[in-house]
Amino acid sequence: MTTLAADREIEHLMRLHPKGFDLSLDRVSRLLERLGNPQDLLPPVIHIAGTNGKGSCSAFCRSILEAQGLLVHTHTSPHLVNWHERYRLAADGGGRLVDDATLAEAIKRVAKANDGQMITVFEILTAVGFVLFAEHPADVVVMEVGLGGRYDATNVIARPAVSVIMPVSLDHEAYLGDRVELVAGEKAGIIKPGCPVVIGSQPHEEALTVLQDKAARLGSPTYIYGQDFLSFEEYGRMVYQDQDGLMDLSLPHLPGRHQIANAAAAIAAVKAAGFSPPEQAVDRAMTTALWPGRMQKLPHGKLVELAPPGADIWLDGGHNPAAGLVIAEALAELEQKDPRPLFLIAGMINTKDQSGYFAAFSGLVKHVYTVPGGFSDAGVANDELAKRAQAAGLSAEPVASTGHALGLLRDTWPQGQVPPRILIGGSLYLAGMVLAENGTPPT
CATH class of the missing domain: 3.40.1190.10 (Mur-like, catalytic domain)
Structure with a gap:
């Protein structure tokens, strides 16, 4: 670049x-x-x-x-x-x-x-x-x-x-x-x-x-x-x-x-x-009105191609409990209109209330993939973040990257099942990295 x-x-x-x-x-x-x-x-x-x-x-x-x-x-x-x-x-x-x-x-x-x-x-x-x-x-x-x-x-x-x-x-x-x-x-x-x-x-x-x-x-x-x-x-x-x-x-x-x-x-x-x-x-x-990185739909791009075909992928950089609540509400509205299993790919920094953020998605998210915090000097390690999600009552596991999480979903997705909805979120730093890797930066 x-x-x-x-x-x-x-x-x-x-x-x-x-x-x-x-x-x-x-x-x-x-x-x-x-x-x-x-x-x-x-x-x-x-x-x-x-x-x-x-x-x-x-x-x-x-x-x-x-x-x-x-x-x-x-x-x-x-x-x-x-x-x-x-x-x-x-x-x-x-x-x-x-x-x-x-x-x-x-x-x-x-x-x-x-x-x-x-x-x-x-x-x-x-x-x-x-x-x-x-x-x-x-x-x-x-x-x-x-x-x-x-x-x-x-x-x-x-x-x-x-x-x-x-x-x-x-x-x-x-x-x-x-x-x-x-x-x-x-x-x-x-x-x-x-x-x-x-x-x-x-x-x-x-x-x-x-x-x-x-x-x-x-x-x-x-x-x-x-x-x-x-x-x-x-x-x-x-x-x-x-x-x-x-x-x-x-x-x-x-x-x-x-x-x-x-x-x-x-x-x-x-x-x-x-x-x-x-x-x-x-x-x-x-x-x-457009506001990149905030409940932004990702219909195409290099990362999107790694996901299960037809997946409904959203990106949001909200990173505190209050943001988690409004994001979860928006996802619940989408679920009413277009029911799909929901997965969260999350990365966060250590100055945020990670468990408080995850708690907003209780009962809504099927599984959480946590990614390394290399997007920031204050990024939380993926294994530690998975523990925070588990402490909030969510099923979670650490993975190597956003692309890896999307690939895992694609490789294990049952044939014939409705494609998943995927939220990538927890940090504006992560949102920026995802948009760059996806080849869809703000213009």
């Missing part, structure tokens, strides 16, 4: 700067000042935080805005296969991932401005996003938080058009706290005085209370799912309702009942940001 110029620049940065997170805004603020504060030169920004669902919300926001004919920049993280996925630059007909030469040149410029000062690679790459978005014309920026909110490098945006807080639950406890109200407090850090805030569906009442209290203290107009806006499925359609009335929409293209609530948060966010999407544009967005 050809090494991209941007990859070489990032590899150089990783040799120079500490790996991981060091939550503070001082370093990135200093760097951005040297760059002329590009974050202050952006068009209206939709700033999105949350434990789960923020990527889906970003995808829906982008689709709604582009369906109106607007030019949209999008920042997401992490990437799955290539660093370029983090930066989608506005273009007529829909945003495009930044090209390699443009990204490499921007990284060089930002690194030069940093002049060897202590900083993390994520902070440099966030500054790169601000530079790219400031230098290319657009009508709006959709910006996803990397980690947390309060001290995330994206949180130098002084006055977002709207702040969005998607569902909050426990994750990254070492950085954000071991109680959901502490995590909510970190996410609430993106709420700015007097700026609108949209609060998506919250599974924990204590998180909602923290978010509401912060918004009230800052005098931020607040729009809460279930109070100020809501959505539900009716007769195979999605109904969105707020103070302006009802929208009768197509069901979201992204699988899972939870996407109805995620889509509603995106609609509310776009409206709170000052845009007025016509119902026809919102309806089109529901059917066109």
